[in-house]
Amino acid sequence: MQYHYLKFRPGTWLGWLSVACILVTLLAQQLKAETAPVAAQKNAPLLVEKQVFSLPTFTTFGGKTIENVNVGWEAYGSLTPEKDNVVLITHYFSGTSHAAGKYHSDDAAPGYWDNIIGPGKAIDTDRFYVVSVDSLVNLNAYDEHVVTTGPASINPKTGQPYGLDFPVVTIRDFVNVQKALLESLGINKLHAVVGPSMGSMQAIEWASAYPSWVPRMVSVIGAGESDAWTTAALEHWAIPIRLDSHWNNGDYTQDNPPTQGLAAALMLITQDALTPTFFNQQGEQLGFKNLEQGPLESINHSHSIVGWLKQRALERSKKMDANHLLYLVRACQLFVAGHKQNLEQGLTDVKAKTLFIPAQSDLLLMPYLAQDAHKRLTDNGVTSHYLTLPGALGHLEGVVNASAHADAIREFLKSE
Amino acid sequence: MQYHYLKFRPGTWLGWLSVACILVTLLAQQLKAETAPVAAQKNAPLLVEKQVFSLPTFTTFGGKTIENVNVGWEAYGSLTPEKDNVVLITHYFSGTSHAAGKYHSDDAAPGYWDNIIGPGKAIDTDRFYVVSVDSLVNLNAYDEHVVTTGPASINPKTGQPYGLDFPVVTIRDFVNVQKALLESLGINKLHAVVGPSMGSMQAIEWASAYPSWVPRMVSVIGAGESDAWTTAALEHWAIPIRLDSHWNNGDYTQDNPPTQGLAAALMLITQDALTPTFFNQQGEQLGFKNLEQGPLESINHSHSIVGWLKQRALERSKKMDANHLLYLVRACQLFVAGHKQNLEQGLTDVKAKTLFIPAQSDLLLMPYLAQDAHKRLTDNGVTSHYLTLPGALGHLEGVVNASAHADAIREFLKSE
Numbered sequence: 120m121q122y123h124y125l126k127f128r129p130g131t132w133l134g135w136l137s138v139a140c141i142l143v144t145l146l147a148q149q150l151k152a153e154t155a156p157v158a159a160q161k162n163a164p165l166l167v168e169k170q171v172f173s174l175p176t177f178t179t180f181g182g183k184t185i186e187n188v189n190v191g192w193e194a195y196g197s198l199t200p201e202k203d204n205v206v207l208i209t210h211y212f213s214g215t216s217h218a219a220g221k222y223h224s225d226d227a228a229p230g231y232w233d234n235i236i237g238p239g240k241a242i243d244t245d246r247f248y249v250v251s252v253d254s255l256v257n258l259n260a261y262d263e264h265v266v267t268t269g270p271a272s273i274n275p276k277t278g279q280p281y282g283l284d285f286p287v288v289t290i291r292d293f294v295n296v297q298k299a300l301l302e303s304l305g306i307n308k309l310h311a312v313v314g315p316s317m318g319s320m321q322a323i324e325w326a327s328a329y330p331s332w333v334p335r336m337v338s339v340i341g342a343g344e345s346d347a348w349t350t351a352a353l354e355h356w357a358i359p360i361r362l363d364s365h366w367n368n369g370d371y372t373q374d375n376p377p378t379q380g381l382a383a384a385l386m387l388i389t390q391d392a393l394t395p396t397f398f399n400q401q402g403e404q405l406g407f408k409n410l411e412q413g414p415l416e417s418i419n420h421s422h423s424i425v426g427w428l429k430q431r432a433l434e435r436s437k438k439m440d441a442n443h444l445l446y447l448v449r450a451c452q453l454f455v456a457g458h459k460q461n462l463e464q465g466l467t468d469v470k471a472k473t474l475f476i477p478a479q480s481d482l483l484l485m486p487y488l489a490q491d492a493h494k495r496l497t498d499n500g501v502t503s504h505y506l507t508l509p510g511a512l513g514h515l516e517g518v519v520n521a522s523a524h525a526d527a528i529r530e531f532l533k534s535e
Numbered sequence: 536m537q538y539h540y541l542k543f544r545p546g547t548w549l550g551w552l553s554v555a556c557i558l559v560t561l562l563a564q565q566l567k568a569e570t571a572p573v574a575a576q577k578n579a580p581l582l583v584e585k586q587v588f589s590l591p592t593f594t595t596f597g598g599k600t601i602e603n604v605n606v607g608w609e610a611y612g613s614l615t616p617e618k619d620n621v622v623l624i625t626h627y628f629s630g631t632s633h634a635a636g637k638y639h640s641d642d643a644a645p646g647y648w649d650n651i652i653g654p655g656k657a658i659d660t661d662r663f664y665v666v667s668v669d670s671l672v673n674l675n676a677y678d679e680h681v682v683t684t685g686p687a688s689i690n691p692k693t694g695q696p697y698g699l700d701f702p703v704v705t706i707r708d709f710v711n712v713q714k715a716l717l718e719s720l721g722i723n724k725l726h727a728v729v730g731p732s733m734g735s736m737q738a739i740e741w742a743s744a745y746p747s748w749v750p751r752m753v754s755v756i757g758a759g760e761s762d763a764w765t766t767a768a769l770e771h772w773a774i775p776i777r778l779d780s781h782w783n784n785g786d787y788t789q790d791n792p793p794t795q796g797l798a799a800a801l802m803l804i805t806q807d808a809l810t811p812t813f814f815n816q817q818g819e820q821l822g823f824k825n826l827e828q829g830p831l832e833s834i835n836h837s838h839s840i841v842g843w844l845k846q847r848a849l850e851r852s853k854k855m856d857a858n859h860l861l862y863l864v865r866a867c868q869l870f871v872a873g874h875k876q877n878l879e880q881g882l883t884d885v886k887a888k889t890l891f892i893p894a895q896s897d898l899l900l901m902p903y904l905a906q907d908a909h910k911r912l913t914d915n916g917v918t919s920h921y922l923t924l925p926g927a928l929g930h931l932e933g934v935v936n937a938s939a940h941a942d943a944i945r946e947f948l949k950s951e
Contacts, residue, residue, distance in 0.1 A: 181831050345825050347818025347840040348811035354841045355806065357773075358799045362778035369834075382673055390771065395764035395901065402763025408558045409761050409871035413596050418703055418785075418865055425764040425770045447833055482898070485811065492751035 135422030165220035171302040183286035191253040191266030196244035208251040209314030209321035216251040234522040241525035260440035270442035283369035311335035330470040337474045340517030343492030344455035344462045356447045359383035369486040381441040385432035385476045391483045397510035478508040478516035555702040580638035588716040599702035607669040607682030612660035625668040625730030625737035633666040650938040657941035672799030676856035686858035699785035719817045727751035731933040746886040756933030759908030760871035760878045775799035801848035808909045812927035894924040894932035
């Protein structure tokens with residue numbers, strides 16, 4: 120492989136602006152929402168509202184019981200009387216169920232995949248009823264638009280936050296909560312399941328665990344499993360939180376959280392999800408020089424690029440919970456399609472047609488992961504397609520620029 | 536770029552064995568050394584001894600004064616009467632001056648580049664007088680074979696370790712200490728300077744700052760500068776140390792050091808320096824499965840691959856100092872060739888013929904960095920060569936398998 124990350128392409132400024140929007144505005148939503156009816160009118164913003172799904176009791180894949188499970192969800196488009204037009208969108212690690220549309224027409228940014236979900240778009244809400252659900256242990260526990268259940272939730276037995284008494288949950292558990300929600304709506308089959316990154320894990324988990332539900336599966340910047348490399352890489356996100364004395368073995372309150380540890384984790388996540396090209400462009404804008412005076416003067420001063428990274432992380436951390444991050448890391452580390460003993464076994468059950476869309480410059484879930492799942496499925500006789508996202512935004516290409524393969528997604532969803 | 540990291544190549548087992556040796560044995564030297572005379576006999580181990588160079592006072596590039604600077608050094612081969620056969624080897628981030636040979640014939644492993652330095656080898660000690668020097672703020676501050684001056688050294692003004700009162704030092708300072716040592720030996724010109732990784736920064740710094748000394752420069756897994764990406768990536772190595780409450784703003788003793796933070800840093804360094812191929816091979820050996828019972832049972836249990844990584848880090852950390860790691864990170868972050876305002880200016884002064892040898896699979900200092908310096912030098916009219924190390928060990932290829940280009944290095948050193 121050859122990297123040419125130092126070449127700046129003026130044509131990508133718009134892309135970077137959109138990244139900035141996604142990172143700063145969308146992922147750390149600070150907007151006041153007003154409830155508005157679901158609408159699928161063309162030439163008008165898709166207006167959406169958050170709904171809440173509750174389960175009095177839920178048994179995890181690991182065999183533990185959680186009472187009073189609540190998760191938020193959104194839907195775009197209309198369900199047919201036959202209930203046969205459901206596309207489920209499964210979100211990424213730091214994402215939420217806000218995949219498309221706006222809560223209010225004045226919102227600064229729409230949901231993260233708004234450029235592929237909406238009236239007439241690749242995932243066409245004129246045709247499909249598109250559903251998206253906040254995960255358990257969602258990272259954005261303190262976002263007013265997120266409803267989730269996790270370590271920050273009140274344990275009914277103690278009246279205090281669960282902390283580490285919350286059971287380990289898995290990608291299968293995220294899927295099982297989604298399935299319970301869909302069943303509550305009278306749905307018993309999907310048209311397709313589509314997700315980026317951790318959402319791709321949920322998508323392929325659906326296809327493996329509930330093959331009769333899933334005729335089509337789209338994995339964007341995805342993986343069929345967390346291999347040893349990925350499992351170790353994810354651990355580095357958890358470690359700073361555990362080192363922060365405010366973490367206190369998971370026993371903290373929202374008044375005194377492990378902010379420094381959480382911000383450190385977010386700084387690393389941001390770097391892992393991006394590329395030299397992006398950082399060096401950002402450095403140019405900041406006037407980054409290796410030989411900045413501050414960091415030469417004192418070991419306690421940082422370079423401007425580090426300051427930028429930290430400031431963003433601190434800002435984002437305000438709506439996030441550190442324990443939730445630990446549980447998300449664990450869910451991803453434990454992942455193998457179908458939660459079988461290995462990937463080969465997990466993929467045996469998949470009946471869906473599949474479409475894998477890794478990003479060429481991805482340094483987090485590198486393309487070999489999608490390629491491996493694609494090849495194994497093809498070998499199993501499954502119809503599988505494989506397309507690579509171009510661009511230099513790394514993993515983030517799959518969040519901000521999945522529209523580069525909008526036509527392929529549209530055609531895939533039309534296929535029999 | 537395409538990654539095929541899941542393909543295991545049985546032929547690389549020997550390479551991995553050698554990596555294990557390097558990582559576990561060599562980098563965390565636990566061997567008792569006995570002094571032995573420098574020897575350059577063929578058909579016998581190259582036996583070496585550590586020497587100490589002292590400077591009563593040293594002024595840093597940042598303008599601060601340090602008293603009583605001591606560094607260890609080694610030499611292999613014999614200095615000609617004309618003192619015109621000196622090859623300087625500059626070491627990597629977690630390395631020491633032990634580049635070749637053994638302290639005792641019973642040593643389990645020789646110096647890190649022993650496969651290219653020695654009698655008849657690429658850097659031929661029958662011909663060259665090869666010198667290697669422990670850096671300032673060397674990471675292995677408590678290794679009996681390392682002599683260094685840094686935050687763990689006693690501040691003559693207080694009788695206590697410097698801690699963060701030690702001034703920020705730069706790659707230029709490492710070079711200036713080496714230059715003072717060479718001058719003390721009556722040397723005023725090198726035949727060549729050769730270094731891997733952080734050693735490549737010192738090598739190109741030599742070529743830029745002291746062009747009349749350096750007719751030949753070899754950069755292995757190297758860079759001409761820390762760009763914004765690299766500067767940010769290095770910060771993640773420092774952060775866990777600062778989060779460890781035992782770090783105490785740098786004020787700790789060897790009895791109660793920030794071991795967890797230091798180990799966390801070393802875990803990340805190891806991952807950054809390797810690749811999915813290596814980790815997945817290691818996972819196979821450990822019986823790694825995504826769905827291990829421990830991590831499913833409790834959020835406080837880890838996967839076997841994480842345990843392996845942590846155990847190695849804890850073992851290595853025993854000879855290392857956490858503050859020294861922070862200072863090494865800063866020296867690397869501040870680096871641009873010549874410590875000029877930018878790389879273009881820094882390379883203008885280089886007169887040396889240059890040879891760049893990045894590793895194709897390197898995820899830490901990616902090949903674009905060496906390529907960029909090579910291209911700029913070529914554009915400046917400098918004779919520059921560029922060769923890529925194959926193999927799937929990532930950054931570590933440059934430490935354990937630089938011998939893949941032994942012939943090219945040998946020929947380059949012969950060139951006029």
